[in-house]
Amino acid sequence: MKKSILFALLLTLSFAIGCKKEKKENTPEETKTEEKVVETVNEEVKKIKIKLEPKSDSNVSGNAVFTETEGKVTMVAVFDGLTPGTHAIHLHEKADCSSADGKSTGGHWNPTSEPHGKWGDAKGYHKGDIGNMEADANGNATITFSTDQWCIGCGDSNKEIIGKAIIVHQGVDDFTTQPTGDAGGRVSCGGIIE
Known part of the structure:
Protein backbone atom coordinates (compact mmCIF):
# COMPACT_ATOMS: atom_id res chain seq x y z
CA MET A 1 0.00 0.00 0.00
CA ASN A 42 16.89 38.05 -41.79
CA GLU A 43 17.92 41.74 -41.97
CA GLU A 44 19.29 42.50 -45.44
CA VAL A 45 22.70 44.13 -45.71
CA LYS A 46 23.70 45.56 -49.09
CA LYS A 47 27.34 46.34 -49.84
CA ILE A 48 29.30 47.75 -52.79
CA LYS A 49 33.10 48.10 -52.89
CA ILE A 50 34.76 50.32 -55.47
CA LYS A 51 38.25 51.44 -56.46
CA LEU A 52 39.05 55.05 -57.31
CA GLU A 53 41.65 55.88 -59.93
CA PRO A 54 43.84 58.95 -60.44
CA LYS A 55 42.58 61.73 -62.75
CA SER A 56 43.96 65.06 -64.04
CA ASP A 57 47.59 63.81 -63.90
CA SER A 58 47.36 63.21 -60.14
CA ASN A 59 48.49 60.21 -58.08
CA VAL A 60 45.28 60.06 -56.01
CA SER A 61 43.79 56.61 -55.67
CA GLY A 62 41.53 55.01 -53.12
CA ASN A 63 38.84 52.57 -52.13
CA ALA A 64 35.30 53.09 -50.93
CA VAL A 65 32.74 50.78 -49.36
CA PHE A 66 29.03 51.59 -49.32
CA THR A 67 26.95 49.55 -46.86
CA GLU A 68 23.18 49.80 -46.43
CA THR A 69 21.47 48.54 -43.28
CA GLU A 70 18.16 49.54 -41.70
CA GLY A 71 17.47 52.15 -44.39
CA LYS A 72 20.79 53.99 -43.96
CA VAL A 73 23.82 53.98 -46.29
CA THR A 74 27.29 54.42 -44.80
CA MET A 75 30.27 55.24 -47.01
CA VAL A 76 33.80 54.64 -45.75
CA ALA A 77 36.49 55.86 -48.17
CA VAL A 78 40.28 55.82 -47.90
CA PHE A 79 42.64 57.74 -50.20
CA ASP A 80 46.36 58.22 -50.76
CA GLY A 81 48.42 60.47 -53.04
CA LEU A 82 46.61 63.69 -52.06
CA THR A 83 48.36 66.96 -51.38
CA PRO A 84 48.23 67.65 -47.64
CA GLY A 85 45.20 69.72 -46.62
CA THR A 86 41.47 69.89 -47.34
CA HIS A 87 39.81 68.27 -50.37
CA ALA A 88 36.18 68.19 -51.50
CA ILE A 89 34.42 64.89 -52.17
CA HIS A 90 31.12 64.55 -54.02
CA LEU A 91 28.88 62.06 -55.79
CA HIS A 92 28.50 62.92 -59.47
CA GLU A 93 25.75 62.07 -61.97
CA LYS A 94 27.30 59.21 -63.96
CA ALA A 95 29.53 56.23 -63.15
CA ASP A 96 31.72 57.08 -66.16
CA CYS A 97 35.36 57.68 -65.24
CA SER A 98 36.60 57.31 -68.83
CA SER A 99 37.88 60.86 -69.38
CA ALA A 100 41.37 61.88 -68.24
CA ASP A 101 39.97 64.82 -66.23
CA GLY A 102 37.01 62.94 -64.68
CA LYS A 103 34.47 65.26 -66.31
CA SER A 104 32.76 62.32 -68.00
CA THR A 105 30.92 61.84 -64.68
CA GLY A 106 28.89 65.03 -65.27
CA GLY A 107 27.98 67.46 -62.52
CA HIS A 108 27.12 66.83 -58.88
CA TRP A 109 24.30 64.34 -58.40
CA ASN A 110 21.30 66.59 -57.77
CA PRO A 111 18.03 64.73 -58.42
CA THR A 112 15.93 67.22 -56.43
CA SER A 113 17.26 70.34 -58.25
CA GLU A 114 18.54 72.04 -55.10
CA PRO A 115 21.31 74.67 -54.94
CA HIS A 116 24.81 73.48 -54.04
CA GLY A 117 25.52 73.68 -50.32
CA LYS A 118 26.63 72.00 -47.14
CA TRP A 119 24.92 68.69 -46.37
CA GLY A 120 21.81 69.26 -44.25
CA ASP A 121 21.72 73.05 -44.80
CA ALA A 122 18.18 74.46 -44.80
CA LYS A 123 19.08 76.58 -47.85
CA GLY A 124 19.51 73.37 -49.85
CA TYR A 125 22.21 70.94 -50.97
CA HIS A 126 22.77 68.33 -53.65
CA LYS A 127 22.34 64.65 -52.73
CA GLY A 128 25.97 64.36 -53.87
CA ASP A 129 27.32 67.18 -51.67
CA ILE A 130 29.29 65.05 -49.21
CA GLY A 131 31.65 67.85 -48.15
CA ASN A 132 35.36 68.06 -47.35
CA MET A 133 38.00 65.74 -45.91
CA GLU A 134 41.50 66.30 -44.55
CA ALA A 135 44.62 64.73 -46.03
CA ASP A 136 47.50 64.32 -43.60
CA ALA A 137 51.14 65.28 -44.22
CA ASN A 138 51.62 62.01 -46.14
CA GLY A 139 48.64 62.65 -48.44
CA ASN A 140 46.36 60.08 -46.80
CA ALA A 141 42.70 60.74 -45.98
CA THR A 142 39.75 58.79 -44.63
CA ILE A 143 36.11 59.85 -44.59
CA THR A 144 32.98 58.20 -43.18
CA PHE A 145 29.57 59.51 -44.20
CA SER A 146 26.09 58.12 -43.36
CA THR A 147 22.64 59.10 -44.58
CA ASP A 148 19.12 57.79 -45.01
CA GLN A 149 18.83 59.89 -48.20
CA TRP A 150 20.77 57.33 -50.26
CA CYS A 151 19.98 53.72 -51.10
CA ILE A 152 21.63 50.78 -52.86
CA GLY A 153 19.49 49.08 -55.47
CA CYS A 154 16.14 50.53 -54.37
CA GLY A 155 15.29 52.08 -57.75
CA ASP A 156 14.19 55.43 -56.25
CA SER A 157 15.75 58.04 -58.58
CA ASN A 158 16.00 60.54 -55.69
CA LYS A 159 18.02 58.09 -53.53
CA GLU A 160 19.70 55.50 -55.78
CA ILE A 161 23.52 55.74 -55.73
CA ILE A 162 24.18 52.89 -58.17
CA GLY A 163 25.21 54.46 -61.46
CA LYS A 164 26.78 57.52 -59.80
CA ALA A 165 30.50 58.27 -59.27
CA ILE A 166 32.66 59.46 -56.39
CA ILE A 167 34.89 62.38 -57.29
CA VAL A 168 37.70 63.77 -55.13
CA HIS A 169 38.61 67.37 -55.97
CA GLN A 170 41.95 69.15 -55.78
CA GLY A 171 40.56 71.98 -53.66
CA VAL A 172 38.13 72.84 -50.88
CA ASP A 173 34.33 73.00 -51.23
CA ASP A 174 33.30 76.50 -50.10
CA PHE A 175 29.62 75.37 -49.92
CA THR A 176 28.42 78.58 -51.61
CA THR A 177 29.78 78.89 -55.17
CA GLN A 178 27.19 77.52 -57.61
CA PRO A 179 26.96 74.83 -58.76
CA THR A 180 30.26 73.22 -57.65
CA GLY A 181 31.54 74.87 -54.48
CA ASP A 182 34.65 76.05 -56.41
CA ALA A 183 36.40 72.80 -55.46
CA GLY A 184 38.84 72.72 -58.38
CA GLY A 185 39.96 69.87 -60.63
CA ARG A 186 38.88 66.25 -60.31
CA VAL A 187 41.85 64.24 -59.02
CA SER A 188 40.26 60.82 -58.39
CA CYS A 189 37.22 58.97 -59.71
CA GLY A 190 35.33 55.76 -59.00
CA GLY A 191 32.07 54.56 -60.52
CA ILE A 192 29.48 53.06 -58.17
CA ILE A 193 28.64 49.91 -60.11
CA GLU A 194 27.29 46.60 -58.84
Whole structure:
Protein backbone atom coordinates (compact mmCIF):
# COMPACT_ATOMS: atom_id res chain seq x y z
CA MET A 1 0.00 0.00 0.00
CA LYS A 2 2.85 2.38 0.82
CA LYS A 3 4.33 1.65 -2.63
CA SER A 4 1.02 2.51 -4.31
CA ILE A 5 0.72 5.80 -2.44
CA LEU A 6 4.36 6.70 -3.15
CA PHE A 7 3.91 5.82 -6.83
CA ALA A 8 0.71 7.92 -7.08
CA LEU A 9 2.46 10.84 -5.36
CA LEU A 10 5.44 10.69 -7.75
CA LEU A 11 3.13 10.43 -10.76
CA THR A 12 1.13 13.48 -9.63
CA LEU A 13 4.32 15.48 -8.97
CA SER A 14 5.76 14.55 -12.40
CA PHE A 15 2.53 15.57 -14.12
CA ALA A 16 2.46 18.93 -12.29
CA ILE A 17 6.09 19.71 -13.19
CA GLY A 18 5.51 18.68 -16.83
CA CYS A 19 2.49 20.97 -17.13
CA LYS A 20 4.40 23.84 -15.56
CA LYS A 21 7.27 23.45 -18.07
CA GLU A 22 4.87 23.23 -21.00
CA LYS A 23 3.12 26.38 -19.90
CA LYS A 24 6.46 28.22 -19.51
CA GLU A 25 7.56 27.25 -23.03
CA ASN A 26 4.54 29.01 -24.55
CA THR A 27 4.72 32.34 -22.72
CA PRO A 28 4.21 35.44 -24.90
CA GLU A 29 7.52 36.98 -23.74
CA GLU A 30 9.55 34.11 -25.13
CA THR A 31 7.60 34.07 -28.36
CA LYS A 32 8.31 37.80 -28.84
CA THR A 33 12.01 37.24 -28.18
CA GLU A 34 12.12 34.49 -30.79
CA GLU A 35 10.43 36.78 -33.35
CA LYS A 36 13.01 39.53 -32.72
CA VAL A 37 15.86 37.09 -33.27
CA VAL A 38 14.34 35.95 -36.56
CA GLU A 39 13.93 39.58 -37.72
CA THR A 40 17.55 40.41 -36.88
CA VAL A 41 18.91 37.31 -38.63
CA ASN A 42 16.89 38.05 -41.79
CA GLU A 43 17.92 41.74 -41.97
CA GLU A 44 19.29 42.50 -45.44
CA VAL A 45 22.70 44.13 -45.71
CA LYS A 46 23.70 45.56 -49.09
CA LYS A 47 27.34 46.34 -49.84
CA ILE A 48 29.30 47.75 -52.79
CA LYS A 49 33.10 48.10 -52.89
CA ILE A 50 34.76 50.32 -55.47
CA LYS A 51 38.25 51.44 -56.46
CA LEU A 52 39.05 55.05 -57.31
CA GLU A 53 41.65 55.88 -59.93
CA PRO A 54 43.84 58.95 -60.44
CA LYS A 55 42.58 61.73 -62.75
CA SER A 56 43.96 65.06 -64.04
CA ASP A 57 47.59 63.81 -63.90
CA SER A 58 47.36 63.21 -60.14
CA ASN A 59 48.49 60.21 -58.08
CA VAL A 60 45.28 60.06 -56.01
CA SER A 61 43.79 56.61 -55.67
CA GLY A 62 41.53 55.01 -53.12
CA ASN A 63 38.84 52.57 -52.13
CA ALA A 64 35.30 53.09 -50.93
CA VAL A 65 32.74 50.78 -49.36
CA PHE A 66 29.03 51.59 -49.32
CA THR A 67 26.95 49.55 -46.86
CA GLU A 68 23.18 49.80 -46.43
CA THR A 69 21.47 48.54 -43.28
CA GLU A 70 18.16 49.54 -41.70
CA GLY A 71 17.47 52.15 -44.39
CA LYS A 72 20.79 53.99 -43.96
CA VAL A 73 23.82 53.98 -46.29
CA THR A 74 27.29 54.42 -44.80
CA MET A 75 30.27 55.24 -47.01
CA VAL A 76 33.80 54.64 -45.75
CA ALA A 77 36.49 55.86 -48.17
CA VAL A 78 40.28 55.82 -47.90
CA PHE A 79 42.64 57.74 -50.20
CA ASP A 80 46.36 58.22 -50.76
CA GLY A 81 48.42 60.47 -53.04
CA LEU A 82 46.61 63.69 -52.06
CA THR A 83 48.36 66.96 -51.38
CA PRO A 84 48.23 67.65 -47.64
CA GLY A 85 45.20 69.72 -46.62
CA THR A 86 41.47 69.89 -47.34
CA HIS A 87 39.81 68.27 -50.37
CA ALA A 88 36.18 68.19 -51.50
CA ILE A 89 34.42 64.89 -52.17
CA HIS A 90 31.12 64.55 -54.02
CA LEU A 91 28.88 62.06 -55.79
CA HIS A 92 28.50 62.92 -59.47
CA GLU A 93 25.75 62.07 -61.97
CA LYS A 94 27.30 59.21 -63.96
CA ALA A 95 29.53 56.23 -63.15
CA ASP A 96 31.72 57.08 -66.16
CA CYS A 97 35.36 57.68 -65.24
CA SER A 98 36.60 57.31 -68.83
CA SER A 99 37.88 60.86 -69.38
CA ALA A 100 41.37 61.88 -68.24
CA ASP A 101 39.97 64.82 -66.23
CA GLY A 102 37.01 62.94 -64.68
CA LYS A 103 34.47 65.26 -66.31
CA SER A 104 32.76 62.32 -68.00
CA THR A 105 30.92 61.84 -64.68
CA GLY A 106 28.89 65.03 -65.27
CA GLY A 107 27.98 67.46 -62.52
CA HIS A 108 27.12 66.83 -58.88
CA TRP A 109 24.30 64.34 -58.40
CA ASN A 110 21.30 66.59 -57.77
CA PRO A 111 18.03 64.73 -58.42
CA THR A 112 15.93 67.22 -56.43
CA SER A 113 17.26 70.34 -58.25
CA GLU A 114 18.54 72.04 -55.10
CA PRO A 115 21.31 74.67 -54.94
CA HIS A 116 24.81 73.48 -54.04
CA GLY A 117 25.52 73.68 -50.32
CA LYS A 118 26.63 72.00 -47.14
CA TRP A 119 24.92 68.69 -46.37
CA GLY A 120 21.81 69.26 -44.25
CA ASP A 121 21.72 73.05 -44.80
CA ALA A 122 18.18 74.46 -44.80
CA LYS A 123 19.08 76.58 -47.85
CA GLY A 124 19.51 73.37 -49.85
CA TYR A 125 22.21 70.94 -50.97
CA HIS A 126 22.77 68.33 -53.65
CA LYS A 127 22.34 64.65 -52.73
CA GLY A 128 25.97 64.36 -53.87
CA ASP A 129 27.32 67.18 -51.67
CA ILE A 130 29.29 65.05 -49.21
CA GLY A 131 31.65 67.85 -48.15
CA ASN A 132 35.36 68.06 -47.35
CA MET A 133 38.00 65.74 -45.91
CA GLU A 134 41.50 66.30 -44.55
CA ALA A 135 44.62 64.73 -46.03
CA ASP A 136 47.50 64.32 -43.60
CA ALA A 137 51.14 65.28 -44.22
CA ASN A 138 51.62 62.01 -46.14
CA GLY A 139 48.64 62.65 -48.44
CA ASN A 140 46.36 60.08 -46.80
CA ALA A 141 42.70 60.74 -45.98
CA THR A 142 39.75 58.79 -44.63
CA ILE A 143 36.11 59.85 -44.59
CA THR A 144 32.98 58.20 -43.18
CA PHE A 145 29.57 59.51 -44.20
CA SER A 146 26.09 58.12 -43.36
CA THR A 147 22.64 59.10 -44.58
CA ASP A 148 19.12 57.79 -45.01
CA GLN A 149 18.83 59.89 -48.20
CA TRP A 150 20.77 57.33 -50.26
CA CYS A 151 19.98 53.72 -51.10
CA ILE A 152 21.63 50.78 -52.86
CA GLY A 153 19.49 49.08 -55.47
CA CYS A 154 16.14 50.53 -54.37
CA GLY A 155 15.29 52.08 -57.75
CA ASP A 156 14.19 55.43 -56.25
CA SER A 157 15.75 58.04 -58.58
CA ASN A 158 16.00 60.54 -55.69
CA LYS A 159 18.02 58.09 -53.53
CA GLU A 160 19.70 55.50 -55.78
CA ILE A 161 23.52 55.74 -55.73
CA ILE A 162 24.18 52.89 -58.17
CA GLY A 163 25.21 54.46 -61.46
CA LYS A 164 26.78 57.52 -59.80
CA ALA A 165 30.50 58.27 -59.27
CA ILE A 166 32.66 59.46 -56.39
CA ILE A 167 34.89 62.38 -57.29
CA VAL A 168 37.70 63.77 -55.13
CA HIS A 169 38.61 67.37 -55.97
CA GLN A 170 41.95 69.15 -55.78
CA GLY A 171 40.56 71.98 -53.66
CA VAL A 172 38.13 72.84 -50.88
CA ASP A 173 34.33 73.00 -51.23
CA ASP A 174 33.30 76.50 -50.10
CA PHE A 175 29.62 75.37 -49.92
CA THR A 176 28.42 78.58 -51.61
CA THR A 177 29.78 78.89 -55.17
CA GLN A 178 27.19 77.52 -57.61
CA PRO A 179 26.96 74.83 -58.76
CA THR A 180 30.26 73.22 -57.65
CA GLY A 181 31.54 74.87 -54.48
CA ASP A 182 34.65 76.05 -56.41
CA ALA A 183 36.40 72.80 -55.46
CA GLY A 184 38.84 72.72 -58.38
CA GLY A 185 39.96 69.87 -60.63
CA ARG A 186 38.88 66.25 -60.31
CA VAL A 187 41.85 64.24 -59.02
CA SER A 188 40.26 60.82 -58.39
CA CYS A 189 37.22 58.97 -59.71
CA GLY A 190 35.33 55.76 -59.00
CA GLY A 191 32.07 54.56 -60.52
CA ILE A 192 29.48 53.06 -58.17
CA ILE A 193 28.64 49.91 -60.11
CA GLU A 194 27.29 46.60 -58.84
